[in-house]
Amino acid sequence: MELKNTEYGEMLINTHLPPFTNYEELSRNGVRIISKASGNYIYDEDGNEILDAMAGLWCVNIGYGRKELAEVAKEQILKLPYYNSFFKTNNIPTAKLSEKLSKITPKGLSHSFFANSGSEANDTIIRMVRHYWNLEGQPKKRKIIGREYGYHGSTIMSASMGGMVDMHNQSAKEADFYHIPAPYSFKYQGNQSNELFSETASSWLEEKLIELGPENVAAFVAEPIQGAGGVIIPPEGYFNHIQKICRKYDILFIVDEVITGFGRTGKWFASDQMNLNPDMMTLAKGLTSGYIPMSAVMVGERVAEKLIKDGGEFNHGFTYSGHPVAAAVALENLKIIESEQLISKVSDETIPYFASKINNLKDHPLVGEVRSYGLLACIELVKNKSGPELFKNTGEVGAVCRDYCIQNKLMMRAVRDGMIMSPSLTISDREIDEMVSKLEFSLDQTIKKIS
Numbered sequence: 411m412e413l414k415n416t417e418y419g420e421m422l423i424n425t426h427l428p429p430f431t432n433y434e435e436l437s438r439n440g441v442r443i444i445s446k447a448s449g450n451y452i453y454d455e456d457g458n459e460i461l462d463a464m465a466g467l468w469c470v471n472i473g474y475g476r477k478e479l480a481e482v483a484k485e486q487i488l489k490l491p492y493y494n495s496f497f498k499t500n501n502i503p504t505a506k507l508s509e510k511l512s513k514i515t516p517k518g519l520s521h522s523f524f525a526n527s528g529s530e531a532n533d534t535i536i537r538m539v540r541h542y543w544n545l546e547g548q549p550k551k552r553k554i555i556g557r558e559y560g561y562h563g564s565t566i567m568s569a570s571m572g573g574m575v576d577m578h579n580q581s582a583k584e585a586d587f588y589h590i591p592a593p594y595s596f597k598y599q600g601n602q603s604n605e606l607f608s609e610t611a612s613s614w615l616e617e618k619l620i621e622l623g624p625e626n627v628a629a630f631v632a633e634p635i636q637g638a639g640g641v642i643i644p645p646e647g648y649f650n651h652i653q654k655i656c657r658k659y660d661i662l663f664i665v666d667e668v669i670t671g672f673g674r675t676g677k678w679f680a681s682d683q684m685n686l687n688p689d690m691m692t693l694a695k696g697l698t699s700g701y702i703p704m705s706a707v708m709v710g711e712r713v714a715e716k717l718i719k720d721g722g723e724f725n726h727g728f729t730y731s732g733h734p735v736a737a738a739v740a741l742e743n744l745k746i747i748e749s750e751q752l753i754s755k756v757s758d759e760t761i762p763y764f765a766s767k768i769n770n771l772k773d774h775p776l777v778g779e780v781r782s783y784g785l786l787a788c789i790e791l792v793k794n795k796s797g798p799e800l801f802k803n804t805g806e807v808g809a810v811c812r813d814y815c816i817q818n819k820l821m822m823r824a825v826r827d828g829m830i831m832s833p834s835l836t837i838s839d840r841e842i843d844e845m846v847s848k849l850e851f852s853l854d855q856t857i858k859k860i861s
């Protein structure tokens with residue numbers, strides 16, 4: 411399954427600049443064009459059937475090829491393809507979706523604001539929290555604290571809020587954004603107990619707050635599980651401490667559930683699993699299972715009431731905020747999650763099976779750690795299991811292994827030297843077996859190649 415330059419590949423290379431891509435490498439190596447998908451498989455131009463261990467980009471929660479979503483989109487396009495939700499007009503799918511989200515998201519998240527991507531939703535949050543503190547008569551509270559390896563999107567503001575240094579280095583690091591280290595046990599825990607490490611990692615927030623002065627800080631933002639940063643799973647108790655610190659210093663607590671939402675962790679939201687009471691929450695990806703772009707900011711009562719009572723006009727929004735077709739597709743997606751009882755199914759059956767299967771890879775000589783939470787997993791590759799000793803050129807071996815996986819018709823992602831998985835909620839036991847055996851074979855090929 412080598413890349414070769416086909417007619418459409420040439421078109422793309424000559425005229426398109428795709429996201430997160432090295433263009434020089436792309437023009438040398440060619441591009442793989444995915445032309446259709448069904449269930450948990452994607453198919454390239456040559457008809458190769460590739461098992462998708464990433465659910466697209468962490469988003470196709472109900473799997474590919476759902477006719478119901480196509481049908482509601484078609485019906486809605488014929489009935490009302492577009493109307494805006496500015497200036498006191500609106501549409502029925504947006505009303506229904508807004509009410510639905512206020513019911514299924516954690517208690518207190520009463521209102522939603524719609525956008526088209528996770529990035530825009532997080533930009534909206536930045537606008538809202540600063541507006542909120544202005545209305546509270548504390549305009550100095552502007553700074554936002556995020557985390558190393560945090561990912562909150564790719565607009566200048568959301569990338570500044572995230573902790574990806576390579577993005578910051580390309581003009582995406584605005585003032586007033588700060589970062590603390592991630593609760594990344596593989597890197598930082600050493601021989602601390604989980605309990606101690608949860609205190610250590612949360613104390614980094616308190617230290618940063620004291621350094622900046624809490625009177626200057628608007629909010630702390632976190633993904634419950636850091637996705638793009640490498641499936642970083644905090645130790646138990648971490649968020650308990652974090653929430654206490656946020657309350658103690660009176661800063662807003664923002665939870666970015668763009669990846670962890672809509673069943674991926676075995677409940678509707680990771681906040682339900684981890685007992686989080688955020689002031690605001692970001693939703694995207696699984697909201698529509700990626701079939702159509704849509705995101706939402708869930709706003710808790712504290713902020714919503716202030717905006718409603720004292721905010722005047724909120725001078726913010728997008729042409730496609732509350733798009734009727736996107737809202738109709740989102741509603742149908744949620745309906746499928748409910749009617750097929752996907753969340754209890756993954757919680758009772760798929761997640762335990764997935765965890766035990768991938769855990770079998772921990773004895774492989776290349777594997778330093780296997781970790782998973784719900785249907786999110788990372789397999790850390792190491793030079794030497796004892797220590798563990800990591801590879802010198804971070805990311806090189808991960809990329810080699812990922813390329814073998816794809817050659818073996820398994821779509822995976824590598825973050826640094828971690829192999830990442832985030833399959834759809836509909837992944838079957840047989841498909842999990844296929845995933846793990848293809849990955850194991852790729853690990854064997856990788857070790858042969860590098861030794």
Ligand SMILES: *Cc1c(COP(=O)(O)O)cnc(C)c1O
Pocket residue numbers: 526527528529530532561562563564633637638666667668669694695
């Ligand atoms: C993907 C992602 C975003 C950004 O969403 P886009 O739709 O790509 O803008 C934000 N937060 C998290 C946690 C994400 O994984």
